[in-house]
Amino acid sequence: MEPEVLLETRGEAGVITLNRPKALNALNLDMxxxxxxxxxxxxxxPAVTRVIIKGAGERAFCAGGDVRALHDLGRAGHVDQAVQFWREEYVLNAYIGSFPKPYISLIDGICMGGGFGLSAHGQYRVAGDRYMFAMPEVNIGLFPDVGGSHVLPRLPGAFGLFLALTATRIHAAEAHACGLATHVAHTAAFPALEEALCSGMDVETALAEHCIVPGDGAFAAHLDFIAETFGEKSLPAIFSRLEDAAGAGGAHAEFAATCLKAMRAASPTSLLLVMEQMRQGAQKNLDDCMRMELRMVSRVAAGNDFYEGVRAVLVDKDNKPQWKPARLEDVNPADIAHHFDPIPEELQLLAPGA
Structure with a gap:
């Protein structure tokens, strides 16, 4: 069998290749x-001056964590084993955020969930022609974890909350515009860029020589509307603005209706968790966000909606999840607050550069 991840030193670079192309390079505990x-x-x-991470194949950088396996563990009564994956993944995410050398993600293809966690906290994030990013966790009863609570609230114009609540897919130009991608390069330029980085060329110089300036992106005309709507402090207020815009028939009507449709299909509990995690995450550093997220995911793994969401999307594929509660107004605020309470085994992180 092929190794699931390839680790090699080439020139001055440590190179990580996620090597599960048939599984869209989904991340598992062994990796x-x-x-x-x-x-x-x-x-x-000292011989390694930078690290490069990329995905094998043409379809994905990393389409996320292996949530089907986590679903199966939880359903079989092994919730602790499922939480152990998140625990170790979060340690890795935080370590990437404190890595003492340039960390360059070459992202060409799908980047979701776990792929976001492997790339978003590094210094450089290069989007290729096939780049497609989304954080669709609200559709499976989860929340945008792997450090989403640190990164997404810091995107300009409430764009991160928009992505988190609607699970909207974006491409390279939009990712560059909001800061998720630091650079954009044509797919054909990736091999030469990687070679330049491995040769020891100054990282900024190599990027400047191989990257391009993208266009405005698909949401340029809606950015002010997104900022105003998703800048609201409560979920009912966001829904109200979207409903008003969708019914007004103006320039944003179709866009607002699309957002509404996506959010109404999502787990109500997840939507409310997102609002609170973004509020708290905006005030926390990455390490504290990871600790918060382990508290949250420990409670999610003991609940209903994650298993129901994965069942509906990935197991039975009927896309008809039965959320509990099924309506926003029936979600108990105390239940949301409980997700953020301390847990017996808090997340223990590595010291920066350790």
């Missing part, structure tokens, strides 16, 4: 347990 120790070695190796 996490290979990547983190190697990053710690490269952090201390």
């Amino acid at each position: 996490v347990r290979e990547i983190l120790p190697q990053l710690r070695i490269w952090a201390k190796d």
Whole structure:
């Protein structure tokens, strides 16, 4: 069998290749347990001056964590094993955020969930022609984790909350415009860029020589509307603005209706968790966000909606989840607050560069 992740040193670069192309390079616990120790070695190796991470195949950088496996563990009564994956994944995410050398993600293809966690906290994020990003966790009864509570609230114009609540898919130009991607390059330029980075060329110089300036992106005409609507402080207020815009027949009517349709299909509990995690995450550093997210996911893994969402989307594929509660107004605020309460085993993170 092919290794699920390839770890090699080429020139001055440590190179990570996610190597599950048939599974869209979905991240599993074995991969996490290979990547983190190697990053710690490269952090201390003076011959390695930068790290590159990429995905094998043409379809995906990393389409997320292996949520089907986590669903199966939880359904079989092994919730602790499912939470252990998130625990170790979050340690890796936080370590990437404190990695002491340039960390360059070459993202060409799908980047969701776990792929976001492997790339978003690094210094450089290069989007290719096939780049497609989304955080669709509200559709499976989860929330945008792997550090989403740190990154998304910091995107300009409430764009991060918009992405989190609607699970909207974006491409390279939109990612660059909002800051999720630091650079954009044509797919054909990726091999030469990687070679330049491995050769030891100054990272900024290599990026400047191989990257392009993208256009405005698909949402340029809606940015002010997104900022005003998703800048509201409560979920009912966001829904109200969207409903008003959808019924007004103006320039944003169709866009607002699309947002409404997406949010009405999502888990009500997840939507409310997103609102609170974004509020709290905006005030926390990455490490504290990861600790918060482990508290949250520990409660999600003991609940209903994650398993129901994965069943509906990935197992039975009927796309008819039975959320509990099924309506926003029936979600108990105390239940949402409980997701953020301390847990017996809080997340223990590595010291920066350790």
